[in-house]
Amino acid sequence: MPDVDKGTVRITDIGPPHYEDFLPPIIKRNYGKWLYHEILKPGVMVHVSESGEKLYTVRVGSTRIVSSDFVREISDLADKYCGGYLKFTTRNNLEFLLDKEENIEPLIKEVQALGFPVGGIDHSLGNIVHTQGWLHCHTSASYASGVVKALMDEFYDYFVSDKLPAKVRMAFACCLNMCGSVGASDIAIVGMHRRPPRVMADRVKDLCEIPSTIAACPVDAVRPKTIDGKPSVEIDEDRCVYCGNCYTVCPALPIADPLNDGVAIFIGGKVSNARTKPTFSKLVVPWLPNNPPRWPEVIEAVRTILEAYKEGARKGERVAEWIDRIGWPKFFKITGFEFTKYHIDDFRIR
Amino acid sequence: MPDVDKGTVRITDIGPPHYEDFLPPIIKRNYGKWLYHEILKPGVMVHVSESGEKLYTVRVGSTRIVSSDFVREISDLADKYCGGYLKFTTRNNLEFLLDKEENIEPLIKEVQALGFPVGGIDHSLGNIVHTQGWLHCHTSASYASGVVKALMDEFYDYFVSDKLPAKVRMAFACCLNMCGSVGASDIAIVGMHRRPPRVMADRVKDLCEIPSTIAACPVDAVRPKTIDGKPSVEIDEDRCVYCGNCYTVCPALPIADPLNDGVAIFIGGKVSNARTKPTFSKLVVPWLPNNPPRWPEVIEAVRTILEAYKEGARKGERVAEWIDRIGWPKFFKITGFEFTKYHIDDFRIR
Amino acid sequence: MAGVRGYGGGIVGRFSDEPDEYPGVKEYHTARLNQIEGFFYTSDVLRKLADICDEHAGGLFNFHGSTGDIQILGFKQEEAEELFQKCTHLGFDLGGSGSALRTPSCCVGPARCEWATYDTLHITDNLTREFQNEMHRPTFNYKFKIKCAGCPNDCIASGARSDLSIVGVWKANIRIDQKEVAEYAKKFDIKKYVVDKCPTHCMDYTDGKLTIDDSNCVKCMHCINSMPKALRPGLEKGAQIRIGAKVPMVQDPRLGFILIPFYDVNKDKEEDYAFLKDLIQKIWDFWDEYGTNRERVGELIQRVGVGNFLEAIGLDPLPEMVEYPRANPFIKFEEYLVPDDEEEGKEG
Amino acid sequence: MAGVRGYGGGIVGRFSDEPDEYPGVKEYHTARLNQIEGFFYTSDVLRKLADICDEHAGGLFNFHGSTGDIQILGFKQEEAEELFQKCTHLGFDLGGSGSALRTPSCCVGPARCEWATYDTLHITDNLTREFQNEMHRPTFNYKFKIKCAGCPNDCIASGARSDLSIVGVWKANIRIDQKEVAEYAKKFDIKKYVVDKCPTHCMDYTDGKLTIDDSNCVKCMHCINSMPKALRPGLEKGAQIRIGAKVPMVQDPRLGFILIPFYDVNKDKEEDYAFLKDLIQKIWDFWDEYGTNRERVGELIQRVGVGNFLEAIGLDPLPEMVEYPRANPFIKFEEYLVPDDEEEGKEG
Numbered sequence A, B: 001m002p003d004v005d006k007g008t009v010r011i012t013d014i015g016p017p018h019y020e021d022f023l024p025p026i027i028k029r030n031y032g033k034w035l036y037h038e039i040l041k042p043g044v045m046v047h048v049s050e051s052g053e054k055l056y057t058v059r060v061g062s063t064r065i066v067s068s069d070f071v072r073e074i075s076d077l078a079d080k081y082c083g084g085y086l087k088f089t090t091r092n093n094l095e096f097l098l099d100k101e102e103n104i105e106p107l108i109k110e111v112q113a114l115g116f117p118v119g120g121i122d123h124s125l126g127n128i129v130h131t132q133g134w135l136h137c138h139t140s141a142s143y144a145s146g147v148v149k150a151l152m153d154e155f156y157d158y159f160v161s162d163k164l165p166a167k168v169r170m171a172f173a174c175c176l177n178m179c180g181s182v183g184a185s186d187i188a189i190v191g192m193h194r195r196p197p198r199v200m201a202d203r204v205k206d207l208c209e210i211p212s213t214i215a216a217c218p219v220d221a222v223r224p225k226t227i228d229g230k231p232s233v234e235i236d237e238d239r240c241v242y243c244g245n246c247y248t249v250c251p252a253l254p255i256a257d258p259l260n261d262g263v264a265i266f267i268g269g270k271v272s273n274a275r276t277k278p279t280f281s282k283l284v285v286p287w288l289p290n291n292p293p294r295w296p297e298v299i300e301a302v303r304t305i306l307e308a309y310k311e312g313a314r315k316g317e318r319v320a321e322w323i324d325r326i327g328w329p330k331f332f333k334i335t336g337f338e339f340t341k342y343h344i345d346d347f348r349i350r
Numbered sequence C, D: 001m002a003g004v005r006g007y008g009g010g011i012v013g014r015f016s017d018e019p020d021e022y023p024g025v026k027e028y029h030t031a032r033l034n035q036i037e038g039f040f041y042t043s044d045v046l047r048k049l050a051d052i053c054d055e056h057a058g059g060l061f062n063f064h065g066s067t068g069d070i071q072i073l074g075f076k077q078e079e080a081e082e083l084f085q086k087c088t089h090l091g092f093d094l095g096g097s098g099s100a101l102r103t104p105s106c107c108v109g110p111a112r113c114e115w116a117t118y119d120t121l122h123i124t125d126n127l128t129r130e131f132q133n134e135m136h137r138p139t140f141n142y143k144f145k146i147k148c149a150g151c152p153n154d155c156i157a158s159g160a161r162s163d164l165s166i167v168g169v170w171k172a173n174i175r176i177d178q179k180e181v182a183e184y185a186k187k188f189d190i191k192k193y194v195v196d197k198c199p200t201h202c203m204d205y206t207d208g209k210l211t212i213d214d215s216n217c218v219k220c221m222h223c224i225n226s227m228p229k230a231l232r233p234g235l236e237k238g239a240q241i242r243i244g245a246k247v248p249m250v251q252d253p254r255l256g257f258i259l260i261p262f263y264d265v266n267k268d269k270e271e272d273y274a275f276l277k278d279l280i281q282k283i284w285d286f287w288d289e290y291g292t293n294r295e296r297v298g299e300l301i302q303r304v305g306v307g308n309f310l311e312a313i314g315l316d317p318l319p320e321m322v323e324y325p326r327a328n329p330f331i332k333f334e335e336y337l338v339p340d341d342e343e344e345g346k347e348g
């Protein structure tokens, strides 16, 4: 614990707790000395140290948005099996770190009893990284957690097994701000608005700085306009690309529209440098409706992609590599997705 | 010959002579029926028809800029060996088409006696495609034929043999207009200006249309300015990228500058779709001086490239494929060419 | 100015800055003569050209200019008309220059190449005749170039330097002669030099048998180039049409994009290329209506958007047109739902 | 507004549009707590966080936010100060938000991975402490993100979403254990799944022996990933620094470019990362001086030119910085010869 006076002083700028205080002893002993790892079964791997010590990891799918009760439940499991230590991953999975192989199975049973899946390692569908959505963000065009839950229920099997050709990283962002690493995912689902923001003319002057609102628009669609004698702005519908940038700067330009908000699907992104260079995901489906609570259209589209990939890709090929080999025309042919003018990038001169 | 009245009428809009009238009989008989070809030796190949007939081609390096005497000499050879027929190639080589194998060697002897090389097929250095240069163009920053002659004298051996890893297409253009297919060559040499055009202020009004002169500049460096009471233009030195576009539109803005004109070298372009996609050549040497009559600096740079390529590329790899495999950092390391800020593309937002 | 009566191009004028010091080259113009397709000549016609060149110009030629024309260098304006008429009497006309259709050109194609999937000479000749007026009387925004290659090797370099590039391609399976494959196997390592270099990894060579999964072949030509005796392009021959390539000015150099992945050129030939001519006309109309001065058609398409261009010329967007679909998410949706009837509507 | 005293960020405020109808969520703010590096926790600290969350907020967390913070969701402004102070007493501080340095984050690195070429946790922790002020008091043009991955697998996805991305890499030869190679050979086809997939084709597997021409290896990790028991990254370990990645707003999404191909991070660690901190400061100074509001550093560099940026921060241009050198020939030369003395001169 950081060394500060916890009594009376107001504490600021201390930074995070020091990580060394939270490393399990086996990790402290073998820090930087790991020799290799092996994947023992879906969701379970072992890291072997130069010292010969073995560290077992059990990866558990988490919902990321979790309750304090969940936090207490996993803490209990950590106490019981891992000396009170546990960690999360960069994709919001939870990992239990065990030094005893015999604890693996009992732990997995208890985890599963709590309703959480073990998996997400190797050639599996990773946890879906997602963002706030309707839960907490004002810009959102879709409901992050809702869509993700529907998807994970549906494709659960790909998480708990490793029968895909390679890792598949799926991500969800609820608007074009693309919070998260969604832009470079094997499968990216992005919330899309389809209508320009509405101008709450009477509130613009009070809530917004007009020059920076105008400057925020990437396509110069926001223009100054005096409305009812008050300085305000107007939006050129013919130019607006529904990005929500102006709204981020000016809350008097709400963009949410239940009827026209939905999601787009981009695929073939990749972050690792393995074999091929990192690359962004590319558009395959420009728009699907929000259809809560189960988003059947989105699930169908993702299923189409996953099945075509599973069928067509060779062992070890990420989605990007598969499409690179067969070509986009073939991809659209196989999947039957319609190729439209929206798939052609005209936004920027290049 | 086209069917027009050759006596009194003024003939226009007849188009070219009809090609059928100029095809050798063996080609007429086997038009569209060729089965395969074989390369017999450097500069010589045979095409075999479904009918079993064989057509022998002897490829001869031409200077492209040729005299009427040259035209007569090759016509004589065509009469002697090819029934009066001959053809040129898309890279300005000359080809004799023979139906008798035994004519090959005598023809080659006579061609060589005239001082012309036989070669340029398969894994050789092709004929250098080039442009007008100082001979006939006003925009030129270098002397096309002069540099090309110096280069071909030097690398003659690569034309008459096929000991390169693959085809090497070299091209020369005397200014950024890049006449010819220079932009996508294995090795491209391009004339470069390094100073803005000079404004002949008193002549602008008479010789030029000022609005289109201003519009011609890709970087908005030309601006209207009244000089000595006359409408004229000024050029913003800080913006000008020395492209000569304004000069093309307005002859009162000459750009040639003996001291600062020179050439740049771009490499790794490719037009064919074989294996990898067509791609433009990339900058390796931003500027070398015009040093007539032998352009030693240019020759040295090209030698460095050719030798590194010959040494490093695998059989069948075009320059682009070789560099793609080893990476540009390695290329600069091997060749010792300096990498500068000029190598980084900032001209356009992309 | 240099030129001939009734034509707006075909001759590039050059006047010396110092006519008094160099009176011999005070004028030094160049004529572009439309080459014979495939660059085929007879000694007879060449000698006659040489005579004209000696008589009326500087005795210098370009065989050929980079666009494809024969160029006759170094004459004075006073010689232009006679030089021109002598050429026409020999059967040659002027080629293009200025803001016009430039002289189309092609690879040697079926005349001497086993790979041509269509008749490059015939189509080039036909288009050239059809568009004589567009070539000789510049009325375009800028130059427009057409080049025809018989197969994806693109021996006329059309893909990098023609606004409209026509490149032969096929649909059916590559024809394999296993006996000849075996012959090549004696000469080089087929796995290493052919199979492993196939860009889509759609070939296999096992137990001396070569197989190709043609459904994944992108018709790159590599395997055929490597073993011309054993492999031949598939039947169902046609061509790909690309649009928009050009060199740097004014925007920057660019390769074109595929406008039509498979154009049934051999069928269209029977109809005097009606489809193609109509397509070209539509492209020109669009360029004429929306293009600005010195804007190549590729630059225009980029400026107004590929989607709008396609709509205007009546083609559907296809995945073949892009290297890859868009990565940036700023999509300009045009359809949306209207609250009242919840029907899909079009923007006004 | 939502926030805590003396801080300009770390809390994202959310107010309901219809507070009367939904009084329970009329305010629903989120606190970003700087995570522990590597995302390591103890049950003890987690339970205490859960208590704070129940007491002062809605009992909901994000483990973790996309940047890496722990997020506590759903509290009212009146709870903010006490929530914050309870967290600090537990050892947690707020993370970044707004136009500030955002909470740096890293992969698990040497704590549980055999491939980390440097200590990702240490550097991330160190930088985070160094730049507390830049994180808590937004004074930048826009956000700035730093992420550290221990090797080119980039398990923190730094390359696609951090203005400054640090990715482990090595220089010396990949270490090969031929005995273990032989073991893997029993399990799968090494030629097919490893050698043939090497992007630079610099591996060979003949007669059961694996060789690597490391001079052509681009350190992609593929071979090592495939045979972790047989291959290990080379020694002479360091990192690559990339700059400028970001998602769409305002210009469009972009990956970064390599600023420093080999940064000797392990040596710099001994000097408290003095070199890196200095570099970061120079980048911020440049951004501060030339950037505009809501312009990410990558967009700025593109606007002013990479060359100018490099000059300003005192780095030389290197071929590693570009995917390929320029293809367009519009070069803005700055040197030229002056007639009088024929000396190479610099533009004024």
Ligand code: SRM
Pocket: A037, A088, A089, A090, A091, A092, A093, A120, A121, A122, A123, A126, A127, A167, A169, A181, A184, A185, A186, A269, A270, A271, A272, A273, A274, A318, D038, D106, D107, D108, D109, D112, D113, D114, D115, D153, D154, D155, D156, D157, D225, D226
């Ligand atoms: C735990 C975690 C790091 C952390 O600090 O949290 C991690 C851990 C490992 N990664 Fe990773 N990676 C983790 C996120 C990533 C990410 C980032 C992401 O997904 O957002 C990437 C980049 C993905 C991309 O390219 O889009 C990533 C790309 C890799 C790769 C490269 C895969 C490829 O071929 O492209 C490997 C190597 C492999 O698996 O063969 C790898 C290998 C590994 C190894 C084997 C490293 C080791 O020896 O310990 C670890 C287990 C593998 C596994 O999960 O299959 N890790 N790994 C992250 C787990 C996320 C999760 O819960 O799913």
Ligand code: SRM
Pocket: B037, B088, B089, B090, B091, B092, B093, B120, B121, B122, B123, B126, B127, B167, B169, B181, B184, B185, B186, B269, B270, B271, B272, B273, B274, B318, C038, C106, C107, C108, C109, C112, C113, C114, C115, C153, C154, C155, C156, C157, C225, C226
């Ligand atoms: C005669 C000519 C066509 C014409 O109508 O004039 C021609 C003729 C042939 N080309 Fe070509 N090519 C001709 C210009 C080109 C060009 C255009 C250019 O260079 O400007 C290209 C594109 C070059 C590029 O990619 O930059 C070209 C790319 C090819 C290729 C693809 C090579 C590759 O692997 O990238 C082949 C296939 C091969 O050689 O394996 C090919 C193959 C051939 C064959 C074998 C075709 C055949 O079966 O007859 C001919 C002889 C090969 C040779 O020269 O080695 N031809 N060929 C042109 C001769 C030019 C010259 O005099 O040097």
Ligand code: SRM
Pocket: B130, B131, B132, B136, B137, B138, B139, B177, B178, B179, B180, B181, B248, C012, C014, C030, C032, C062, C064, C065, C066, C067, C068, C069, C070, C071, C095, C096, C102, C103, C143, C145, C161, C162, C245, C246, C247, C248, C249, C250, C296
């Ligand atoms: C003669 C020729 C070069 C040669 O020696 O071969 C040539 C010569 C000129 N070109 Fe070209 N171009 C020639 C083929 C090309 C080609 C190649 C091609 O057509 O395949 C190109 C690149 C392809 C393209 O169009 O993109 C080419 C791209 C240019 C450009 C740049 C156009 C652009 O959009 O970027 C200009 C500039 C302009 O139009 O103002 C240009 C302008 C010129 C001018 C008219 C410059 C001028 O302002 O006077 C040159 C006249 C030279 C002269 O004194 O005769 N020339 N020019 C070629 C025509 C001969 C022929 O008809 O066969």
Ligand code: SRM
Pocket: A130, A131, A132, A136, A137, A138, A139, A177, A178, A179, A180, A181, A248, D012, D014, D030, D032, D062, D064, D065, D066, D067, D068, D069, D070, D071, D095, D096, D102, D103, D143, D145, D161, D162, D245, D246, D247, D248, D249, D250, D296
């Ligand atoms: C909470 C979080 C999403 C999540 O659920 O995980 C988030 C939430 C918001 N992001 Fe983000 N971003 C979050 C990580 C990211 C990331 C991922 C990352 O940091 O690795 C990105 C992409 C990487 C990047 O920065 O390029 C990201 C790119 C954006 C952008 C676009 C920035 C750009 O340059 O394109 C915006 C727009 C803006 O800044 O106005 C944005 C704006 C926002 C705002 C502040 C929107 C707003 O105007 O209110 C969101 C507040 C939501 C809320 O109500 O809490 N958020 N945002 C993530 C931060 C949690 C944390 O601190 O751990």
Ligand code: SF4
Pocket: A131, A132, A133, A137, A138, A139, A140, A141, A173, A174, A175, A176, A177, A178, A179
């Ligand atoms: S992606 Fe958009 S809607 Fe979702 S959290 Fe980020 S800013 Fe908010």
Ligand code: SF4
Pocket: A196, A197, A216, A217, A218, A219, A220, A221, A222, A235, A236, A239, A240, A241, A242, A243, A244, A245, A246, A247, A255
């Ligand atoms: S939503 Fe985006 S494109 Fe539309 S006006 Fe606002 S900032 Fe401009």
Ligand code: SF4
Pocket: B131, B132, B133, B137, B138, B139, B140, B141, B173, B174, B175, B176, B177, B178, B179
């Ligand atoms: S490249 Fe430039 S200088 Fe050379 S002929 Fe073409 S326009 Fe003239």
Ligand code: SF4
Pocket: B196, B197, B216, B217, B218, B219, B220, B221, B222, B235, B236, B239, B240, B241, B242, B243, B244, B245, B246, B247, B255
């Ligand atoms: S030379 Fe080119 S960049 Fe310079 S002023 Fe003229 S048109 Fe503009």
Ligand code: SF4
Pocket: C107, C108, C109, C110, C113, C114, C115, C116, C117, C149, C150, C151, C152, C153, C154, C155, C156
């Ligand atoms: S482009 Fe194809 S058809 Fe034409 S000459 Fe070249 S190889 Fe033959």
Ligand code: SF4
Pocket: B275, C197, C198, C199, C200, C201, C202, C203, C212, C216, C217, C218, C219, C220, C221, C222, C223, C224
């Ligand atoms: S033509 Fe090219 S893509 Fe098709 S099989 Fe041959 S090498 Fe492969």
Ligand code: SF4
Pocket: D107, D108, D109, D110, D113, D114, D115, D116, D117, D149, D150, D151, D152, D153, D154, D155, D156
């Ligand atoms: S980035 Fe490399 S070092 Fe870090 S966890 Fe992933 S594989 Fe290990």
Ligand code: SF4
Pocket: A275, D197, D198, D199, D200, D201, D202, D203, D212, D216, D217, D218, D219, D220, D221, D222, D223, D224
């Ligand atoms: S790390 Fe990548 S580039 Fe290097 S040898 Fe292994 S596979 Fe090849």
